[in-house]
Amino acid sequence: MRTKLKCEEEVLVVQHIRKEGEKGHPCTHRFVLGMANDILRARCKREHITFQPVGKNWSGRFVERHSNQIKTYWTKSLQGVRAKSVCPSVLEGWNGLREKAQHGDFTDGTPILPENIANMDETSWLPSVRQTCRVIGPAGRKIQYEVESGLRENITMIGTIMADGTSTRPIVIFKGANLQTRWGTGDPDHNIANA
Secondary structure, eight states: OOOSSOHHHHHHHHHHHHHHHHTTOOEEHHHHHHHHHHHHHHHHHHHTOOOOOOOTTHHHHHHHHTTTTEEEEEEEEEEHHHHHHOSHHHHHHHHHHHHHHHTTTTTTSOOOOGGGOEEEEEEEEOSSOOOOOEEEEETTOSOEEEEEOOOSOOEEEEEEEETTSOBOOOEEEOOOSSOOGGGGTTOTTOOGGGO
16 A cells, blocks of 8 residues: 555654553644654655645544554543543552552551442533544543643532442532532532531
């Protein structure tokens, strides 16, 4: 199959796409087209031949050719603070500490009971509608996250479930300078005053 880029050049483009996707900075089709044209332009200059850019549909065919390594996704935002903690060494270290604590290695040897082990998760969303875009990232994923600045105001919901299957009531957090008593209307636990 004839391609504009040489095999070794395509390998470099695939590696770059995978690396950037793993870091939370997935490549758009436009970026991949620009990268391919930059590589071609540099080679044409070195070899003293006329530069012919890739076509507008080149990136789609490129992804198909390398579908075992890259694919297209709709992005899902991931705050920059959370993205920095998503790396194998941090996760392995955290899992090691969790297992030691769970087996009582940091105390008198008494293991932690399931009703005392909690998994808390939070999700947040912006009041305004966020746009997603089509990007190219490493194959084998269900979602391709895209790092965002995290500087925008948002609404956060926190849910907690214990290892024995019980759970706590969810918490919803809004940004506000002053507590308004009407927010607690209808709250059966009267937790709004304690927030």
